[in-house]
Amino acid sequence: MNVDVHFQVSDVLKTKLFTHAKVIAGEKGLLRQVKWVHVLEVPAVEDLLNGGELILTTAAAFHDQLGVFKVFLKQLIDSGAAGLCIEFVPLRFDVPKELIAYAEERDFPLILFTKEVKFVNITQHLHTMLIERQYQMMADLEALSSKLNELLLTPHPQMDILDQVYKHIKGILLLIPVQGEAIILSDASKRIEEVVMNYVQHASVPKGYEVYQKPVLALKQTFADLVLIHQSNTLSEFEMLVMDKGANALAQQTLRELYTEELKKTKENDWLQKWFNEEHTERDIIEHLEETEGLKKPFGCVVMLFQKNHQIEEITGNLYFLVSCRSIFQRAGFHLVSYEHRGQAMFILLNTRKPADWKERAEKAANEIKQSFTREQHHGTVMNFGIGRYCNQFQHMSKSYQTAKEVLHLKKVMPHRVKSPFYQDLHMLCLMPIMKESDVLECMVKEYLEPVILYDKQNSSRLYQTLNIFLQTNGSKKETASQLYIVRQTLYHRLDKLYALLGEDMMQAPKRQAIEFAILSNEFLQGNRHE
Numbered sequence: 405m406n407v408d409v410h411f412q413v414s415d416v417l418k419t420k421l422f423t424h425a426k427v428i429a430g431e432k433g434l435l436r437q438v439k440w441v442h443v444l445e446v447p448a449v450e451d452l453l454n455g456g457e458l459i460l461t462t463a464a465a466f467h468d469q470l471g472v473f474k475v476f477l478k479q480l481i482d483s484g485a486a487g488l489c490i491e492f493v494p495l496r497f498d499v500p501k502e503l504i505a506y507a508e509e510r511d512f513p514l515i516l517f518t519k520e521v522k523f524v525n526i527t528q529h530l531h532t533m534l535i536e537r538q539y540q541m542m543a544d545l546e547a548l549s550s551k552l553n554e555l556l557l558t559p560h561p562q563m564d565i566l567d568q569v570y571k572h573i574k575g576i577l578l579l580i581p582v583q584g585e586a587i588i589l590s591d592a593s594k595r596i597e598e599v600v601m602n603y604v605q606h607a608s609v610p611k612g613y614e615v616y617q618k619p620v621l622a623l624k625q626t627f628a629d630l631v632l633i634h635q636s637n638t639l640s641e642f643e644m645l646v647m648d649k650g651a652n653a654l655a656q657q658t659l660r661e662l663y664t665e666e667l668k669k670t671k672e673n674d675w676l677q678k679w680f681n682e683e684h685t686e687r688d689i690i691e692h693l694e695e696t697e698g699l700k701k702p703f704g705c706v707v708m709l710f711q712k713n714h715q716i717e718e719i720t721g722n723l724y725f726l727v728s729c730r731s732i733f734q735r736a737g738f739h740l741v742s743y744e745h746r747g748q749a750m751f752i753l754l755n756t757r758k759p760a761d762w763k764e765r766a767e768k769a770a771n772e773i774k775q776s777f778t779r780e781q782h783h784g785t786v787m788n789f790g791i792g793r794y795c796n797q798f799q800h801m802s803k804s805y806q807t808a809k810e811v812l813h814l815k816k817v818m819p820h821r822v823k824s825p826f827y828q829d830l831h832m833l834c835l836m837p838i839m840k841e842s843d844v845l846e847c848m849v850k851e852y853l854e855p856v857i858l859y860d861k862q863n864s865s866r867l868y869q870t871l872n873i874f875l876q877t878n879g880s881k882k883e884t885a886s887q888l889y890i891v892r893q894t895l896y897h898r899l900d901k902l903y904a905l906l907g908e909d910m911m912q913a914p915k916r917q918a919i920e921f922a923i924l925s926n927e928f929l930q931g932n933r934h935e
Contacts, residue, residue, distance in 0.1 A: 455484030817931025
């Protein structure tokens with residue numbers, strides 16, 4: 405395998421046709437890549453180049469026009485040309501010093517032929533060399549692919565993959581995972597160490613260096629970045645393809661490890677069942693999590709429960725979905741443990757960061773999962789989930805499950821009232837399931853709303869709706885009329901009737917609070933009847 409399949413200006417100068425050529429400017433740019441050789445005799449060239457061309461010219465049309473010559477040179481540099489080779493025939497002119505200085509400042513190779521040469525011979529010879537190297541590059545890439553495929557069949561091939569990539573590139577190679585320490589492959593010199601530390605700490609490189617980066621993608625998630633730090637203007641197409649193959653191999657290795665991990669976790673259901681039944685002590689749970697999950701004591705846990713329906717059951721049983729969710733939550737500071745209870749999929753989220761902002765982080769991750777699910781499913785399929793009460797003690801995880809279940813139930817029976825998936829955002833609504841068992845809700849509806857409900861039935865009126873909106877708008881008559889699409893006079897008539905039925909103090913606390921709670925109770929009871 406040959407790392408030197410790329411062709412540089414310095415390689416061109418070593419050929420026999422450049423025996424009588426000398427570099428008069430831009431020696432620092434001799435490592436520029438040469439992709440093709442092109443003859444140009446016109447000054448307007450910016451639309452004729454793609455970058456990487458070595459330009460041959462006699463400058464016959466503009467050698468004595470300094471301004472035009474400088475514009476020509478600037479266009480070459482701006483277009484990414486590899487260098488400029490000049491042949492003055494007969495050799496009685498000098499390259500203007502201003503142009504030499506201009507090229508030197510930009511490290512752009514300026515080469516002067518001291519004897520007459522045939523451009524046709526140069527182009528034919530160099531193009532043959534370029535094509536041969538292209539074939540060599542294809543052969544080397546094929547051999548690299550075979551080697552990487554062999555390595556992927558071995559256990560823990562990550563370092564071997566990186567070694568293979570490093571053998572085929574020129575520069576510093578880094579693998580920077582989303583979480584964990586960076587892996588660095590480079591020559592052990594003080595200068596290289598400074599470059600690496602500067603990049604790892606500040607994501608920048610000093611002058612004279614550039615960065616080429618490929619993400620290690622699996623399941624549409626970035627798990628790491630494969631980074632090549634190289635000298636400016638030296639990156640070859642071959643090295644870019646090597647980096648691409650290396651990143652793909654690392655992604656396959658990552659995916660295999662993730663799937664293996666998921667299969668292993670599915671075997672832990674017995675222990676999880678006992679955890680759910682509160683049969684483990686707090687100490688037992690912490691020790692088990694450290695032993696099996698590699699977690700030193702997290703800062704608490706919370707349960708995320710998916711609504712039970714065919715689509716959700718199908719996708720949560722899919723390793724692809726689980727691995728993707730695990731990655732998303734890990735970036736948000738949660739370690740995910742999946743568990744199925746009575747045919748219902750649930751995630752136990754172990755908080756690995758301080759608990760102060762757990763809700764914001766969980767919400768962001770959950771929304772990302774929901775968006776991903778929506779993109780993958782047919783139009784109209786909705787992912788519904790509830791997130792229970794946050795538990796500081798792990799042995800109370802089942803209580804978080806129960807509260808997550810209550811969130812899902814309330815979202816189903818009161819969809820217009822419950823927008824947030826978090827139990828802590830339910831506020832008074834969390835009392836509904838408890839109070840339903842003691843007939844308190846029915847009593848509240850009868851005591852505070854029965855006159856309005858009966859009046860609507862007998863007169864086909866809309867007093868109940870008017871009352872609901874009037875309370876939601878904090879007694880704003882303008883906003884209430886707007887939402888009901890009625891004129892103010894009609895609203896005034898309805899309000900007079902409501903005051904007559906419910907009492908003149910209906911908008912005064914605590915009676916107003918009781919009426920609002922009665923409305924919530926009625927919605928909850930109606931939703932349960934239609935469930």
